[in-house]
Amino acid sequence: MQSHQLKSIKTSNKKRIGRGGKQGTYSGRGIKGQKARRGYSRRATWEGGRTTLIAATKKTRGFKSRQIKNQVVSFNLLVKHFVNNALVTPAKLVEKGLIKDAGLPVKILAGSPPEKKLNKKFLVQDILYSRSLSDYFETKRKKSDEGATVKEKGKKEPKSKK
Secondary structure (H helix, E strand, O other): OOHHHOOOOOOOOOOOOOOOHHHOOOOOOOOOOHHHOOOOOOOOOOOOOOOOHHHHHOOOOOOOOOOOOOEEEEHHHHHHHOOOOEEEOHHHHHHHOOOOOOOOOEEEEOOOOHHHHOOOOEEEOOOEEOHHHHHHHHHHHHHOOOOOEEOOOOOOOOOOOO
């Protein structure tokens, strides 16, 4: 192939603004102001200072958050469905029919005061729980060996010294 056989590539005819020529002194940018200056750019969501559409939709009726909600399990149901010293995991809660999906976060709520309900031990793994239950577990463990053991996600239990 020789240089006279090469074909030129056709480019789009974009209008180059601010280069003088036949467009006049303003070159299609209007008179003064921020938009007339070189280097001007703005966010796609900018609406001249008013509340943007994105921010306003949060305040209108019918807005639905995309944040994943916890699946709630009552503490009373744990007492009914699990035996003493049972390991409670999301997979086991699905087996018992207490939650629908083991992949979504699970939270145990106290419901009624657990003083009357807790006569069993539970080992809770990969499950969130309400503050009132965590306080109760702490006091129950300090008072006696009875009560619940809480295993937090990602934390290892300390090894016993022999």
